[in-house]
Amino acid sequence: MSESRSTRPQIISPDTLRGSADDRTPPEQVLTSKWPVLHHGKVPTVDPYSPDWRLKIFGLVEAPYELTYAELRAMPAIDVVCDMHCVTHWSRLNNVFTGVPTRTLIERAKPRPESRFVMCHSEAGFTTNLPLQEIVTEDCILAYQWEGQDLSPEHGGPLRGLVPRLYLWKSAKWIRGIELRATDAPGFWEQSGYHMHGDPWKEERFGW
Numbered sequence: 001m002s003e004s005r006s007t008r009p010q011i012i013s014p015d016t017l018r019g020s021a022d023d024r025t026p027p028e029q030v031l032t033s034k035w036p037v038l039h040h041g042k043v044p045t046v047d048p049y050s051p052d053w054r055l056k057i058f059g060l061v062e063a064p065y066e067l068t069y070a071e072l073r074a075m076p077a078i079d080v081v082c083d084m085h086c087v088t089h090w091s092r093l094n095n096v097f098t099g100v101p102t103r104t105l106i107e108r109a110k111p112r113p114e115s116r117f118v119m120c121h122s123e124a125g126f127t128t129n130l131p132l133q134e135i136v137t138e139d140c141i142l143a144y145q146w147e148g149q150d151l152s153p154e155h156g157g158p159l160r161g162l163v164p165r166l167y168l169w170k171s172a173k174w175i176r177g178i179e180l181r182a183t184d185a186p187g188f189w190e191q192s193g194y195h196m197h198g199d200p201w202k203e204e205r206f207g208w
């Protein structure tokens, strides 16, 4: 029988080290042990092994490229231990996600020096924007597993962004691309008034 314990490197997201559960709960958030499902629109049907599924890293880079899902799954992965905070006031502590570090994926495309922001692109046109520096911290991954199981379609499977230090709307489900940019622009929720940055500790919920 094979050993099921993970031998992957484990990264602890720094906000999980703030102390007690209370200390780890940002202002005006309520803890839940369930994992709510939240998104705009229908859960897309995605076959990541179909010939047209590709993950694209593009935009203001020297070397844009695409990966098949099999190529992505073959890359070195890490486990990230993190807390999740949704702007609708629920937080869930102690999650373990597995995936490929976003920093590795982005560095491979050789961002031009003017690149300072990213736009994440998902199925059905969903987007979310972030400062480049926020998506290359060591606890950011493109995740395909949660607690050792492949992510369910409801939670963004086959692949989602994970940016644990910011509100969860910055963690794009069903992600298909990361675009490097010189300037910031509002993504899907940001166009309806959500914050451009989204730090839960500063309650950057709305307005920009």
Ligand SMILES: Nc1nc2c(c(=O)[nH]1)N[C@H]1C(S)=C(S)[C@@H](COP(=O)(O)O)O[C@H]1N2
Binding pocket: 035, 036, 037, 038, 039, 040, 041, 086, 087, 122, 123, 126, 154, 155, 156, 168, 169, 170, 171, 172, 173, 174
């Ligand atoms: N593609 C896509 N990703 C998305 C969203 C969405 O509407 N579409 N909503 C975001 C919001 S507001 C939250 S709180 C989280 C919820 O993730 P969960 O359903 O896995 O809890 O997904 C984020 N990612």
Ligand SMILES: [Mo]
Binding pocket: 038, 086, 087, 088, 168, 169
């Ligand atoms: Mo959210």
